[in-house]
Amino acid sequence: MAAEKQRADLLPADALHGKQLGLSVSDSPDLDRLGLLDTHFRMTLGELARTVIIAGGALYYGGHLQPGGITNFLIEELYRYGRRDRPLKVCLAWTVHRGMTPEQIAKQKDLLGLFGEIHFLSPEGDRLDGPVDEPVIDDPPAEERARSLSGLRTYMTTNTSARIVIGGKRAGFQGVMPGIFEEVLFALERRQPLYLAGGFGGAALDVIRNLRPDYAEWFPSAHDAPAPDERLLKGLERIEEAVTAARWDGFENGLSEDENRLLAASYRPSEIAALVGKGMGRLLPPLEGKE
Template identity: 70%
Template sequence: MHHQPENSMDLLPADALKKRSLGLSVSDSPDLERLGLLDNHFRMTLGELARTVIIAGGSLYYGGHLHPEGITTFLIEELHRYGRRDRPLKVCLAWTVHQAMTPEQIKEQKDYLGLFGEIHFLSFDGERISMPTEPTHPNQFTAEEKSRALSGLRSYMTKNTDARILIGGKRKEFEGNMPGIVEEAIFSIEQRQPLYLAGGFGGATLDIVRTLRPDHAEWFPIVNDPDDIDEREKLGLERLQKAVSDTSWNGYENGLNEEENQLLSASYRPSEVAALVGLGLGRLLTANNL
């Protein structure tokens, strides 16, 4: 029997996701304008995802900065609406990020997160540390150091989450060896983790869809502009294909059927994206307790 995504919340009663965590891989998409979408669509989708997971008792892992106008602040505001006070949001900070913060800034952010979230400070290699040391040379990291710290962050998030959703993603002007969302997908594949590829916002996520399920990306034609192609992304997508081949796992074992995954690959509707993720997580729990 085919389930409609709108009914997915029935599969996630309160506490259904207790002790379960969803990793958020979210980054600006270069395709928003071309798709006629606004940044607000992006944030509304995150809000709906947060609602779906938080109401069901789960946790969210997000690796990012703590800028006042950033995604972390937005997620905290969403959590205030749903009343969970057991720190369901885990904000993971790469070494190069927290080393650029003063002790005062860190205290301020901890106070702001309060009962709604906690900060996980990471070492260069992605090990959790209790508190960052006093910054020695903030903002003076080499490109190689930044890349290593970001890889450590992504590895930590993969080890500590049960599934991951990908949305958007830069194709160029990214830090690291490849677009972050591509590397996060690779880590998830290597750990045989379910993936939810929300391709409706374009970006590197849709490039991943096109690599793994070309027919799911036919709705958005490729623009053959050489300036939009970064060789590092090409190499990253090749590495993704190799990881799929090596593990015999492509992330689509996520509780959704082919038709539903295809819908997730094209949808830009916040409620629909969140409902599909909830539907998949609910089925995974029912089938094998995730």
């Protein structure tokens, strides 16, 4: 019976066809305290990419195109799995692609090849036909940078089916709140399923602690932690307000309570990827004519 149940829980081929997973991932300040390395973080991204791509889904990531970054890591993972229908969508905020030369953009397009495509966005988050043919802007004003990042997050939320949240800064962030918080906020406002992976700590675990405190009891706050940034506290308040207004906390994601609790504490790459894939697969409507 146990073997039959395990087989029933496996993600069928093409189970995520037509589904898009938004990646909200950023370095966590808690890795040292948890005894984890950046390697564990990247292994998790690799497992997520494998799970989604093999099951027919697409990945949306908003970041930069610097060598050695997450975008290049994801491209390397896609090379391993061979899907050539551009399943990776790299979304670039206005201030990010405006800081790149045409040569840099062309090089990244060549690197992506048939494995992905770049979505160039306006300051408001509308998709442009391509990069703007104007002089490079090296150091845009902070307000413009924050506005373009909000536009990026709006675009990604509109164009994805669900969002995975891992890590995230508590300090040194740009904008009115940590980026992870704003991404969660936009998802909640649109009643989008969330997969909150708290095992790497960071802003993702702060969100979990705020929404489901008992899910985060495994990792008490550090006694010697510095006073939190006021913008962080206001961001958490905004998230609480969004949950109340939408009557939705994102945990209606295809996973059971026990599975969400496991995801909230897991740092195991294969476990996180399996839970996300399982949840997204369960959310799919049955095929017409099928039970």
